[in-house]
Amino acid sequence: MTATYYVQNVLSQVKSASNEQRPKVSTSRTLLLHDDAGPHKARATTQSLRELGIQVLPHPAYSPDLESCDFCLFPISKDRLAGRKFDRIQDLAKAVNSELRTIPEEDYQ
Template sequence: MVEVYAEKCPNYSTVTHWVRKFKSGFLSEMDEPREGRPTSVVTEKNVSTVEGLVKQDRRITVKQLASETRISSLKNASMQWKIPSSSPPKKAKVTQSSGKVMLSCFWDCEGIIMTDYMVMGKTITGEYYSGLLKRLRSELVRRRRGKLRNGVLLLHDNAPAHRARQAVETADQCGYEILPHPPYSPDLAPSDFCLFPNLKKSIKGRRFEDIEDAISALEEWFQAQNDTFYSQGLLKVKDRWQKCVTMQGDYLEK
């Protein structure tokens, strides 16, 4: 007779199970091999298969991987891909910024008409944007004589503040004609595909002591650009809109 001592084993059914197995002549302490779902999906074959799929298409989704490999646990997998033998990639330590400032910029083919720098901690609302449109009208009278009489076309995106009733009514009172702009299409706004990308290149890697120092650098860059830079940026709008129509609304990279 084989005696089994289960010290500190609260699971009585488990002990009974093994006693029965030992009595039947099974004296091994290891489970017998059986068919069914493996205890782990991290095998050389699965790793090789997933790695091959990722290298073929870097944009493949976790859902697609799970479907291709029939490994359901991939749906809850980490979004960070790495080979098991390699160390995880290093992550840069994020340092807290000393401050941020929100820039609102109005410009035409001749250059900058007006800039506004919002105080940190506030957000642009319909009321705030309405005030900017009123200030813009005053700047147009001072800087662009005759433009209001000839008509002003206003192109901005579909941000909530821009679509607010108060902002729309103010634009109508000021005599602006708002050009239609498809939602979620920054590739069709001149500030997004022309002005801001070039501005970011000029200040990339620079460190500013305070908000005033950053604002001074931006204003200097705006003034340094010639009229051709601004006029060409606006002329690209027609070509990009035509490409959008040709591509049936698909996003434009360049």
């Protein structure tokens, strides 16, 4: 992906989706979380974001808050636990631990 493609295709979709979902709110209230990929840091991208009034949240290169588990393991658990109600935090923790134990070890690789 190049910065040109990103600006012309991706950012235009972000703007359209933002306008569609929140028509009374300007894009200046839109926040994006970018990583350090080249197209995200390119001059064309930053200029386009500035023109659209979209703010970019700072993102450390290797944030411990964004572990790979956030993208592969937790969505699985979330889907499996969807719709269940827990009266106590301990019950939720037990259910999450139980669900994580059902994931095969090779999926952690």
